[in-house]
Amino acid sequence: MDVSKELDMSGVGEMFNEPTANKLTVGIVAFFLIFLGINTADLVKNNEKVRTIIDGDSTWTVSFEEQIIALSDTVIIADGATETIGFVIESSLLAEGYRVGGITIQITYGETSGIPADPIDSVFASIDQNDLMVVWDDENNTKTGSSNDGSDINLYLRAYEGYDGEDKNMTGFNEIQVLEPWLMEGTGFGTLNLELSVETNALPFTTDNEEEITINVNIITFKPAAIN
Ligand SMILES: [Ca+2]
Ligand SMILES: [Ca+2]
Secondary structure, three states: OHHHHHHHHHHHHHHHHOHHHHHHHHHHHHHHHHHHHHHHHHHHHHHHHHHHHHHOOOEEEEEEEEEEEEEEEEEEEEOOOEEEEEEEEOHHHOOOOOEEEEEEEEEEEOOOOOOOOOOOOEEEEEEOOOOOOOOOOOOOOEOEEEEOOOOOEEEEEEOOOOOOOOOEEEEOOOHHHHHHHHOOOOOOOEEEEEEEEEEOOOOOOOOOOEEEEEEEEEEEEEEEEEEO
16 A cells, blocks of 8 residues: 555656656646636626625616507587597407506597688597596696697596606516516506587677587507516
């Protein structure tokens, strides 16, 4: 046993005494040092990654792909009358993976009496607050409007809390977590009830009993995507 050990040792010693072997050894050592260095750098980087994941400070950009669903109706409303026009908003209208972000309503009209120089009528519009699943108290909402010169009346309801179509910078552990606030189901569903009334304006000795009003409802739907 002792003899073989001595033999081994001398063998190693001889190898180091050889100039070529020395160079080779130096080369191997250098290689290992570099290899170790790369690995250490990798480890530090990985640790940073792990730390950001644990801290949850990984930043993401959530962007939204939009699809507009257009509904429309044309009604004739008598002078002095108020009518409620309903639009049913349900999941069957939406594409897979999309949610309702907001609803815009545009009300347009002119003078349809055919009487020359008949002045434009007045139209009043308001959205009835019911169980339609929107953010009823959102500060961006416009729930009422009127016109007495034929200009459009534009109303808006935010359906999804915080949704404005703009990219959002989010912080989170992963894609699932940052998308989670944008995956709420059922927003915007229900019946949008629009109350419209007309007060005609007529020239003396002429009669204007009614007005035709067109309502264009755009349901803004979105699908979120997260980019790290
Ligand atoms: Ca008129
Ligand atoms: Ca009219």
